[in-house]
Amino acid sequence: MDRWEGKVALVTGASSGIGTQIVNALAKNGMKVIAVARRLAKLEELAVSIKSEFNGKVYPMACDVQKEEEILKVFKWAEEELGGVDVMINNAGVMVNEPIIEGSTENYRKILDVNVLAVAICSRELVQSIKKRKVAGHIININSVAGHYAEMITMPISLYSASKYAVTAMSTSLRHEITKAKHDVKVTSISPGMVDTEMLRSAAINLGLDMDLESLTILKDTDIADAVIYSLNVPHYVQICEVIITPHEALATKNPRPFSK
Numbered sequence: 001m002d003r004w005e006g007k008v009a010l011v012t013g014a015s016s017g018i019g020t021q022i023v024n025a026l027a028k029n030g031m032k033v034i035a036v037a038r039r040l041a042k043l044e045e046l047a048v049s050i051k052s053e054f055n056g057k058v059y060p061m062a063c064d065v066q067k068e069e070e071i072l073k074v075f076k077w078a079e080e081e082l083g084g085v086d087v088m089i090n091n092a093g094v095m096v097n098e099p100i101i102e103g104s105t106e107n108y109r110k111i112l113d114v115n116v117l118a119v120a121i122c123s124r125e126l127v128q129s130i131k132k133r134k135v136a137g138h139i140i141n142i143n144s145v146a147g148h149y150a151e152m153i154t155m156p157i158s159l160y161s162a163s164k165y166a167v168t169a170m171s172t173s174l175r176h177e178i179t180k181a182k183h184d185v186k187v188t189s190i191s192p193g194m195v196d197t198e199m200l201r202s203a204a205i206n207l208g209l210d211m212d213l214e215s216l217t218i219l220k221d222t223d224i225a226d227a228v229i230y231s232l233n234v235p236h237y238v239q240i241c242e243v244i245i246t247p248h249e250a251l252a253t254k255n256p257r258p259f260s261k
């Protein structure tokens with residue numbers, strides 16, 4: 001990670017789960033990390049604990065990624081105060097547990113705004129920042145196995161799978177565009193299976209699933225942060241395009257896929 005030491009990363013959805021662990025891992029590796037989400041108090045707590053634990057540099061900022069003007073404000077602040085953003089981690093995500101055929105348009109919009117449009121806006125702004133400064137950059141999209149294998153998920157999760165398929169396609173389109181424009185920016189899509197976070201726990205409650213998380217073989221948020229560090233840490237000429245991470249289901253003592261009953 002020497003290449004990225006002192007460089008700036010922006011992590012969306014940093015107030016819990018996978019995002020919090022990514023902030024922690026990047027700061028531990030010497031990056032300056034702008035941590036954004038709506039719950040500012042949680043971000044401030046994270047920044048204080050990282051500073052006291054290993055003197056890591058985390059900059060907490062409230063940002064609702066459904067609002068483009070709030071995303072643009074973060075990029076402007078990053079340019080003025082830290083020079084710009086080098087690594088963009090598109091992690092913020094929402095899942096809604098209702099069927100599409102009974103669902104609200106408001107929820108369709110929320111899923112598409114957070115899981116798709118914010119990824120596009122942040123990726124565009126990252127590339128513009130890199131272009132201006134002629135430096136190296138990296139976009140990492142936290143996707144999902146739901147963005148590759150919708151047939152495995154029979155529980156109602158509204159447009160979640162559709163939104164993650166969009167992230168799969170967007171990651172490829174970005175890679176093509178960036179290659180054509182000859183910017184020094186890599187694009188990585190990381191697609192986890194079930195990870196023990198707030199999102200999974202509240203989905204289990206909403207869907208009335210009998211999920212004894214202790215008896216399932218399930219990923220930890222730190223496993224995904226490890227994949228982020230791996231993707232950033234490869235030699236400059238290597239690009240990790242797609243990482244699919246699933247639990248080793250042979251170890252499960254219960255139905256390993258409770259989302260597909």
Ligand SMILES: NC(=O)c1ccc[n+]([C@@H]2O[C@H](COP(=O)([O-])OP(=O)(O)OC[C@H]3O[C@@H](n4cnc5c(N)ncnc54)[C@H](OP(=O)(O)O)[C@@H]3O)[C@@H](O)[C@H]2O)c1
Pocket residue numbers: 012013014015016017018019036037038039040063064065066090091092093094114142143144145191192193194195196197198199200
């Ligand atoms: N858990 C899993 O099993 C799993 C599996 C595959 C992929 N993923 C993906 O991993 C990513 C992280 O999810 P997680 O599991 O860590 O869930 P989580 O603990 O619920 O975290 C979701 C994060 O997104 C943020 N967020 C939601 N809406 C936002 C908005 N409008 N503006 C800004 N931030 C917003 C939340 O922060 P605030 O509420 O403070 O705004 C929170 O920090 C998501 O993209 C998810 O789709 C998760």
